[in-house]
Amino acid sequence: MAGRRYGRLLSLLALILIGMLALRIPAMGQGQAARAPAILLDVDGAIGPAMADYVRRGLGIAAQRHAPLVIIRMDTPGGLDPAMRAIIRDILASPVPVATFVSPSGARAASAGTFILYASHVAAMAPGTNVGAATPVEIGGGMPGPGRRDEKDDAAEGGKGQSQPQSQPKPDSPMETKAVNDAVAYLRALAELRGRNADWAERAVREAASLSATAALAQRVIDIQARNIGDLLAQAHGRAVTIAGKRVILDTRGLSVEEIEPGWRTRLLGAITNPNVALILMMIGVYGLIFEFMTPGALYPGTIGAICLLVGLYAFAALPVNYAGVGLALLGIGLMIAEAFTPSFGILGIGGAIALALGATILVDSDVPDFRIDWQVIAGIVAVSLLFTLVVVRLAFRARWQGVASGREQMIGARGLTQDWEGRSGHVFVHGERWNAVSEAPVREGEPVRIVSLDGLLLHVEPDPSAKDRERRG
The missing domain is CATH 2.40.50.140 (Nucleic acid-binding proteins)
Structure with a gap:
């Protein structure tokens, strides 16, 4: 009898333990889900269409995984206004808090980077970094504006604190005034949204002012000065941010970090939106179509040319092009095509090469080095165009002096x-x-x-x- 009682008691205890374990397992699962790793996005270089696509995809992955935080590690000289605004829109619409971290030491958040830093829920900088010089580059004239700043100047700013305002010419045209006022209003709106220094934000646009990390923290431009990502997560823990109108307390202490690499689509977009690559693709397309029209039925030149031409045009559609440059480039291409079909003994071909060179020089309306066409690429394209003209002229002379062969x-x-x-x-x-x-x-x-x-x-x-x-x- 005693043995049966002990057996029933043990069975009852076993059932209780199993029930407790069954209740514990979901709780453990919920705890692990709540501790999903933070997502790290590396924005290194000029802000362009590829970078905007990369950030958009990274924020989408973070939202799908219910990540507690997205960290944008940034080092940028600036970039294109449409790409910058696309990134800011994605940050403002993100259901996951975003912390932008200007890092490592020596990095900068110039021009477009300043806007992105202001738009983030948490703004952080590493020692030895700087932020500012947010004047629109289209009106910068000859000043050493965003994208043309010297690294030694940046290092000096990081050591001295606040830099002196750069020599900034005042806008003297309605378009320049409009661009500056628009940028000022946009950055002030972001500063007011995140509770940061709006007056300095205006100075960053109007005077191209810059700050070191220490000065930026003292003037409420940023929230945190951190040595590394671990230090950033520790200092961000417990901070309150606003997401979709709701107050959220960050729980970032001890978070692991998972870096999201750019996918093949982002890499491809980054390659073809390089103005040099886009111009080369467009010229390959033009010459491919010319050869196809000159030798109907060859198929390969026409097929390859059509693909390259469409890809090149897509890339230029994503870039800020100058319409005067587009007109000159199209004129040059038209003159070279005319030389191929109505030989003028070089006049049309040489004129087309000159028009193409001038158009390519002013084709992309940006002072950011990564979005300017290299003169070596222009020289190569002009050389190929002149060689093509020389071949056409030689064939024309041969046809002129050669006897009639048919008819x-x-x-x-x-x-x-x-x-x-x-x-x-x-x-x-x-x-x-x-x-x-x-x-x-x-x-x-x-x-x-x-x-x-x-x-x-x-x-x-x-x-x-x-x-x-x-x-x-x-």
């Missing part, structure tokens, strides 16, 4: 042999064909003759004088 005119002066002849008419064998012929001079059967003229399908011939000369010499 009605080719028969004039051709030599044949009479097959049968009676009186002033008979048949002549010329180029493997038997023709009706007449002659004013006496002609014998089997005698060489020369064609004088052609009347429909009737040949007018005469005895071949060169054959008589050979007979005399013989």
